Amino acid sequence: MRLFAAVLPPARAVDELREAVRALPADGRLRWTGEAGWHFTLAFxxxxxxxxxPDLRERLRRAAAHTDPFGLRLHGCGHFGDRALWAGAAGELDSLRMLAERADAAARRAGVPMEQHRRYTPHLTLARCREAVDLRPYLEALGPFEGTRWQVGELSLVRSNLPVSGVPGERPRYEVVAAWPLGGGA
Structure with missing residues:
Protein backbone atom coordinates (compact mmCIF):
# COMPACT_ATOMS: atom_id res chain seq x y z
CA MET A 1 0.00 0.00 0.00
CA ARG A 2 1.11 3.57 -0.72
CA LEU A 3 1.88 5.31 2.59
CA PHE A 4 3.20 8.49 4.16
CA ALA A 5 3.57 9.88 7.67
CA ALA A 6 1.81 13.19 8.25
CA VAL A 7 0.52 15.87 10.57
CA LEU A 8 -3.13 16.62 9.83
CA PRO A 9 -4.43 20.12 10.56
CA PRO A 10 -7.59 20.34 12.65
CA ALA A 11 -10.96 21.30 11.14
CA ARG A 12 -10.66 24.92 12.35
CA ALA A 13 -7.35 25.38 10.51
CA VAL A 14 -8.81 23.80 7.36
CA ASP A 15 -11.83 26.13 7.57
CA GLU A 16 -9.59 29.21 7.82
CA LEU A 17 -7.46 28.12 4.88
CA ARG A 18 -10.55 27.26 2.80
CA GLU A 19 -11.80 30.84 3.23
CA ALA A 20 -8.44 32.26 2.13
CA VAL A 21 -8.23 29.95 -0.89
CA ARG A 22 -11.83 30.69 -1.89
CA ALA A 23 -10.85 34.34 -2.45
CA LEU A 24 -8.03 33.47 -4.90
CA PRO A 25 -8.30 34.23 -8.62
CA ALA A 26 -9.44 31.37 -10.87
CA ASP A 27 -7.04 29.76 -13.35
CA GLY A 28 -8.15 26.55 -15.06
CA ARG A 29 -4.54 25.39 -15.44
CA LEU A 30 -4.21 24.88 -11.68
CA ARG A 31 -5.38 21.55 -10.24
CA TRP A 32 -6.46 22.35 -6.68
CA THR A 33 -6.00 19.73 -4.03
CA GLY A 34 -9.10 18.76 -2.10
CA GLU A 35 -9.41 19.73 1.54
CA ALA A 36 -9.36 16.04 2.45
CA GLY A 37 -5.81 16.02 1.12
CA TRP A 38 -4.55 19.00 3.13
CA HIS A 39 -1.77 17.69 5.34
CA PHE A 40 1.89 18.18 6.17
CA THR A 41 3.71 15.16 4.75
CA LEU A 42 6.57 14.24 7.06
CA ALA A 43 7.94 11.18 5.27
CA PHE A 44 6.68 9.84 1.95
CA PRO A 54 4.18 -4.20 12.00
CA ASP A 55 7.76 -2.95 12.45
CA LEU A 56 6.96 0.36 10.72
CA ARG A 57 3.97 0.95 12.99
CA GLU A 58 6.02 0.22 16.11
CA ARG A 59 8.84 2.50 15.02
CA LEU A 60 6.41 5.32 14.20
CA ARG A 61 4.75 4.83 17.59
CA ARG A 62 8.15 5.29 19.24
CA ALA A 63 8.90 8.36 17.10
CA ALA A 64 5.63 9.91 18.27
CA ALA A 65 6.30 8.98 21.90
CA HIS A 66 9.70 10.72 21.77
CA THR A 67 8.20 13.96 20.42
CA ASP A 68 6.35 16.35 22.73
CA PRO A 69 3.19 18.05 21.46
CA PHE A 70 3.95 21.41 19.84
CA GLY A 71 2.25 24.51 18.50
CA LEU A 72 1.74 25.14 14.81
CA ARG A 73 -0.32 27.37 12.55
CA LEU A 74 -0.86 27.72 8.84
CA HIS A 75 1.11 30.72 7.65
CA GLY A 76 1.67 32.41 4.32
CA CYS A 77 2.45 30.47 1.19
CA GLY A 78 5.20 29.46 -1.18
CA HIS A 79 5.85 27.56 -4.35
CA PHE A 80 8.03 24.92 -5.90
CA GLY A 81 9.06 26.36 -9.23
CA ASP A 82 6.09 27.47 -11.29
CA ARG A 83 4.14 24.23 -10.91
CA ALA A 84 3.13 23.91 -7.25
CA LEU A 85 1.54 26.33 -4.78
CA TRP A 86 1.52 25.61 -1.06
CA ALA A 87 0.54 27.01 2.33
CA GLY A 88 3.34 27.23 4.85
CA ALA A 89 3.60 26.75 8.59
CA ALA A 90 4.79 28.83 11.52
CA GLY A 91 5.26 28.05 15.18
CA GLU A 92 7.48 25.36 16.60
CA LEU A 93 9.00 24.39 13.26
CA ASP A 94 12.03 22.76 14.87
CA SER A 95 9.67 20.27 16.53
CA LEU A 96 7.88 19.64 13.23
CA ARG A 97 11.21 19.07 11.50
CA MET A 98 12.33 16.72 14.28
CA LEU A 99 9.12 14.70 13.91
CA ALA A 100 9.75 14.52 10.15
CA GLU A 101 13.32 13.30 10.79
CA ARG A 102 12.06 10.67 13.22
CA ALA A 103 9.35 9.47 10.82
CA ASP A 104 11.90 9.19 8.01
CA ALA A 105 14.32 7.27 10.25
CA ALA A 106 11.51 4.98 11.44
CA ALA A 107 10.66 4.08 7.85
CA ARG A 108 14.29 3.47 6.91
CA ARG A 109 14.90 1.27 9.97
CA ALA A 110 11.76 -0.72 9.20
CA GLY A 111 13.20 -1.50 5.76
CA VAL A 112 11.22 0.95 3.64
CA PRO A 113 13.38 2.20 0.76
CA MET A 114 13.29 5.98 1.09
CA GLU A 115 14.34 8.71 -1.33
CA GLN A 116 17.60 10.50 -0.72
CA HIS A 117 17.33 12.54 2.47
CA ARG A 118 16.93 16.33 2.16
CA ARG A 119 16.03 19.12 4.56
CA TYR A 120 12.35 19.13 5.40
CA THR A 121 10.30 22.06 4.07
CA PRO A 122 6.98 22.29 5.93
CA HIS A 123 4.23 22.80 3.37
CA LEU A 124 0.64 21.88 2.64
CA THR A 125 0.11 21.54 -1.13
CA LEU A 126 -2.77 23.64 -2.44
CA ALA A 127 -2.44 23.34 -6.22
CA ARG A 128 -0.33 21.82 -8.96
CA CYS A 129 -0.12 22.46 -12.67
CA ARG A 130 1.27 20.59 -15.64
CA GLU A 131 2.46 23.73 -17.39
CA ALA A 132 4.15 26.86 -16.11
CA VAL A 133 1.73 29.28 -14.45
CA ASP A 134 2.45 32.74 -13.09
CA LEU A 135 1.91 32.11 -9.38
CA ARG A 136 2.61 35.70 -8.29
CA PRO A 137 -1.07 36.67 -7.87
CA TYR A 138 -1.58 33.67 -5.57
CA LEU A 139 1.60 34.33 -3.62
CA GLU A 140 0.62 37.98 -3.13
CA ALA A 141 -2.92 37.08 -2.05
CA LEU A 142 -1.94 34.28 0.35
CA GLY A 143 1.35 35.78 1.57
CA PRO A 144 -0.21 37.60 4.54
CA PHE A 145 -2.39 34.62 5.56
CA GLU A 146 -2.14 33.80 9.28
CA GLY A 147 -4.08 30.88 10.68
CA THR A 148 -4.94 30.27 14.31
CA ARG A 149 -2.40 28.34 16.37
CA TRP A 150 -3.21 24.75 17.25
CA GLN A 151 -1.48 22.04 19.24
CA VAL A 152 -0.08 19.16 17.18
CA GLY A 153 -0.70 16.09 19.29
CA GLU A 154 -0.61 13.20 16.84
CA LEU A 155 1.47 11.51 14.16
CA SER A 156 -0.60 9.83 11.44
CA LEU A 157 0.20 7.05 8.98
CA VAL A 158 -1.85 7.76 5.88
CA ARG A 159 -2.69 5.58 2.91
CA SER A 160 -2.88 7.31 -0.46
CA ASN A 161 -5.31 5.73 -2.91
CA LEU A 162 -4.49 7.08 -6.36
CA PRO A 163 -7.26 7.71 -8.90
CA VAL A 164 -7.98 4.69 -11.06
CA SER A 165 -11.20 5.60 -12.89
CA GLY A 166 -9.59 7.84 -15.49
CA VAL A 167 -12.25 10.48 -14.83
CA PRO A 168 -10.74 13.96 -15.35
CA GLY A 169 -10.38 15.84 -12.09
CA GLU A 170 -10.52 12.74 -9.90
CA ARG A 171 -8.33 13.20 -6.83
CA PRO A 172 -6.42 10.79 -4.63
CA ARG A 173 -8.28 9.57 -1.56
CA TYR A 174 -6.52 9.58 1.78
CA GLU A 175 -7.20 7.22 4.66
CA VAL A 176 -5.59 7.34 8.10
CA VAL A 177 -4.54 3.75 8.82
CA ALA A 178 -2.92 4.45 12.21
CA ALA A 179 -2.21 7.37 14.51
CA TRP A 180 -0.14 7.81 17.64
CA PRO A 181 -0.25 10.53 20.29
CA LEU A 182 2.82 12.66 20.69
CA GLY A 183 4.65 12.43 23.96
CA GLY A 184 3.41 8.92 24.69
CA GLY A 185 -0.07 10.04 25.81
CA ALA A 186 -3.02 7.66 25.76
Missing part, protein backbone atom coordinates in the same frame (compact mmCIF):
# COMPACT_ATOMS: atom_id res chain seq x y z
CA UNK A 45 7.22 6.08 1.80
CA UNK A 46 5.55 5.08 -1.46
CA UNK A 47 4.56 1.45 -1.84
CA UNK A 48 5.21 -0.38 1.42
CA UNK A 49 5.37 -4.16 1.64
CA UNK A 50 2.78 -5.55 4.08
CA UNK A 51 5.51 -7.59 5.77
CA UNK A 52 7.23 -4.46 7.13
CA UNK A 53 4.03 -2.83 8.42
Missing amino acids: MGEVDDRVL
Whole structure:
Protein backbone atom coordinates (compact mmCIF):
# COMPACT_ATOMS: atom_id res chain seq x y z
CA MET A 1 0.00 0.00 0.00
CA ARG A 2 1.11 3.57 -0.72
CA LEU A 3 1.88 5.31 2.59
CA PHE A 4 3.20 8.49 4.16
CA ALA A 5 3.57 9.88 7.67
CA ALA A 6 1.81 13.19 8.25
CA VAL A 7 0.52 15.87 10.57
CA LEU A 8 -3.13 16.62 9.83
CA PRO A 9 -4.43 20.12 10.56
CA PRO A 10 -7.59 20.34 12.65
CA ALA A 11 -10.96 21.30 11.14
CA ARG A 12 -10.66 24.92 12.35
CA ALA A 13 -7.35 25.38 10.51
CA VAL A 14 -8.81 23.80 7.36
CA ASP A 15 -11.83 26.13 7.57
CA GLU A 16 -9.59 29.21 7.82
CA LEU A 17 -7.46 28.12 4.88
CA ARG A 18 -10.55 27.26 2.80
CA GLU A 19 -11.80 30.84 3.23
CA ALA A 20 -8.44 32.26 2.13
CA VAL A 21 -8.23 29.95 -0.89
CA ARG A 22 -11.83 30.69 -1.89
CA ALA A 23 -10.85 34.34 -2.45
CA LEU A 24 -8.03 33.47 -4.90
CA PRO A 25 -8.30 34.23 -8.62
CA ALA A 26 -9.44 31.37 -10.87
CA ASP A 27 -7.04 29.76 -13.35
CA GLY A 28 -8.15 26.55 -15.06
CA ARG A 29 -4.54 25.39 -15.44
CA LEU A 30 -4.21 24.88 -11.68
CA ARG A 31 -5.38 21.55 -10.24
CA TRP A 32 -6.46 22.35 -6.68
CA THR A 33 -6.00 19.73 -4.03
CA GLY A 34 -9.10 18.76 -2.10
CA GLU A 35 -9.41 19.73 1.54
CA ALA A 36 -9.36 16.04 2.45
CA GLY A 37 -5.81 16.02 1.12
CA TRP A 38 -4.55 19.00 3.13
CA HIS A 39 -1.77 17.69 5.34
CA PHE A 40 1.89 18.18 6.17
CA THR A 41 3.71 15.16 4.75
CA LEU A 42 6.57 14.24 7.06
CA ALA A 43 7.94 11.18 5.27
CA PHE A 44 6.68 9.84 1.95
CA MET A 45 7.22 6.08 1.80
CA GLY A 46 5.55 5.08 -1.46
CA GLU A 47 4.56 1.45 -1.84
CA VAL A 48 5.21 -0.38 1.42
CA ASP A 49 5.37 -4.16 1.64
CA ASP A 50 2.78 -5.55 4.08
CA ARG A 51 5.51 -7.59 5.77
CA VAL A 52 7.23 -4.46 7.13
CA LEU A 53 4.03 -2.83 8.42
CA PRO A 54 4.18 -4.20 12.00
CA ASP A 55 7.76 -2.95 12.45
CA LEU A 56 6.96 0.36 10.72
CA ARG A 57 3.97 0.95 12.99
CA GLU A 58 6.02 0.22 16.11
CA ARG A 59 8.84 2.50 15.02
CA LEU A 60 6.41 5.32 14.20
CA ARG A 61 4.75 4.83 17.59
CA ARG A 62 8.15 5.29 19.24
CA ALA A 63 8.90 8.36 17.10
CA ALA A 64 5.63 9.91 18.27
CA ALA A 65 6.30 8.98 21.90
CA HIS A 66 9.70 10.72 21.77
CA THR A 67 8.20 13.96 20.42
CA ASP A 68 6.35 16.35 22.73
CA PRO A 69 3.19 18.05 21.46
CA PHE A 70 3.95 21.41 19.84
CA GLY A 71 2.25 24.51 18.50
CA LEU A 72 1.74 25.14 14.81
CA ARG A 73 -0.32 27.37 12.55
CA LEU A 74 -0.86 27.72 8.84
CA HIS A 75 1.11 30.72 7.65
CA GLY A 76 1.67 32.41 4.32
CA CYS A 77 2.45 30.47 1.19
CA GLY A 78 5.20 29.46 -1.18
CA HIS A 79 5.85 27.56 -4.35
CA PHE A 80 8.03 24.92 -5.90
CA GLY A 81 9.06 26.36 -9.23
CA ASP A 82 6.09 27.47 -11.29
CA ARG A 83 4.14 24.23 -10.91
CA ALA A 84 3.13 23.91 -7.25
CA LEU A 85 1.54 26.33 -4.78
CA TRP A 86 1.52 25.61 -1.06
CA ALA A 87 0.54 27.01 2.33
CA GLY A 88 3.34 27.23 4.85
CA ALA A 89 3.60 26.75 8.59
CA ALA A 90 4.79 28.83 11.52
CA GLY A 91 5.26 28.05 15.18
CA GLU A 92 7.48 25.36 16.60
CA LEU A 93 9.00 24.39 13.26
CA ASP A 94 12.03 22.76 14.87
CA SER A 95 9.67 20.27 16.53
CA LEU A 96 7.88 19.64 13.23
CA ARG A 97 11.21 19.07 11.50
CA MET A 98 12.33 16.72 14.28
CA LEU A 99 9.12 14.70 13.91
CA ALA A 100 9.75 14.52 10.15
CA GLU A 101 13.32 13.30 10.79
CA ARG A 102 12.06 10.67 13.22
CA ALA A 103 9.35 9.47 10.82
CA ASP A 104 11.90 9.19 8.01
CA ALA A 105 14.32 7.27 10.25
CA ALA A 106 11.51 4.98 11.44
CA ALA A 107 10.66 4.08 7.85
CA ARG A 108 14.29 3.47 6.91
CA ARG A 109 14.90 1.27 9.97
CA ALA A 110 11.76 -0.72 9.20
CA GLY A 111 13.20 -1.50 5.76
CA VAL A 112 11.22 0.95 3.64
CA PRO A 113 13.38 2.20 0.76
CA MET A 114 13.29 5.98 1.09
CA GLU A 115 14.34 8.71 -1.33
CA GLN A 116 17.60 10.50 -0.72
CA HIS A 117 17.33 12.54 2.47
CA ARG A 118 16.93 16.33 2.16
CA ARG A 119 16.03 19.12 4.56
CA TYR A 120 12.35 19.13 5.40
CA THR A 121 10.30 22.06 4.07
CA PRO A 122 6.98 22.29 5.93
CA HIS A 123 4.23 22.80 3.37
CA LEU A 124 0.64 21.88 2.64
CA THR A 125 0.11 21.54 -1.13
CA LEU A 126 -2.77 23.64 -2.44
CA ALA A 127 -2.44 23.34 -6.22
CA ARG A 128 -0.33 21.82 -8.96
CA CYS A 129 -0.12 22.46 -12.67
CA ARG A 130 1.27 20.59 -15.64
CA GLU A 131 2.46 23.73 -17.39
CA ALA A 132 4.15 26.86 -16.11
CA VAL A 133 1.73 29.28 -14.45
CA ASP A 134 2.45 32.74 -13.09
CA LEU A 135 1.91 32.11 -9.38
CA ARG A 136 2.61 35.70 -8.29
CA PRO A 137 -1.07 36.67 -7.87
CA TYR A 138 -1.58 33.67 -5.57
CA LEU A 139 1.60 34.33 -3.62
CA GLU A 140 0.62 37.98 -3.13
CA ALA A 141 -2.92 37.08 -2.05
CA LEU A 142 -1.94 34.28 0.35
CA GLY A 143 1.35 35.78 1.57
CA PRO A 144 -0.21 37.60 4.54
CA PHE A 145 -2.39 34.62 5.56
CA GLU A 146 -2.14 33.80 9.28
CA GLY A 147 -4.08 30.88 10.68
CA THR A 148 -4.94 30.27 14.31
CA ARG A 149 -2.40 28.34 16.37
CA TRP A 150 -3.21 24.75 17.25
CA GLN A 151 -1.48 22.04 19.24
CA VAL A 152 -0.08 19.16 17.18
CA GLY A 153 -0.70 16.09 19.29
CA GLU A 154 -0.61 13.20 16.84
CA LEU A 155 1.47 11.51 14.16
CA SER A 156 -0.60 9.83 11.44
CA LEU A 157 0.20 7.05 8.98
CA VAL A 158 -1.85 7.76 5.88
CA ARG A 159 -2.69 5.58 2.91
CA SER A 160 -2.88 7.31 -0.46
CA ASN A 161 -5.31 5.73 -2.91
CA LEU A 162 -4.49 7.08 -6.36
CA PRO A 163 -7.26 7.71 -8.90
CA VAL A 164 -7.98 4.69 -11.06
CA SER A 165 -11.20 5.60 -12.89
CA GLY A 166 -9.59 7.84 -15.49
CA VAL A 167 -12.25 10.48 -14.83
CA PRO A 168 -10.74 13.96 -15.35
CA GLY A 169 -10.38 15.84 -12.09
CA GLU A 170 -10.52 12.74 -9.90
CA ARG A 171 -8.33 13.20 -6.83
CA PRO A 172 -6.42 10.79 -4.63
CA ARG A 173 -8.28 9.57 -1.56
CA TYR A 174 -6.52 9.58 1.78
CA GLU A 175 -7.20 7.22 4.66
CA VAL A 176 -5.59 7.34 8.10
CA VAL A 177 -4.54 3.75 8.82
CA ALA A 178 -2.92 4.45 12.21
CA ALA A 179 -2.21 7.37 14.51
CA TRP A 180 -0.14 7.81 17.64
CA PRO A 181 -0.25 10.53 20.29
CA LEU A 182 2.82 12.66 20.69
CA GLY A 183 4.65 12.43 23.96
CA GLY A 184 3.41 8.92 24.69
CA GLY A 185 -0.07 10.04 25.81
CA ALA A 186 -3.02 7.66 25.76
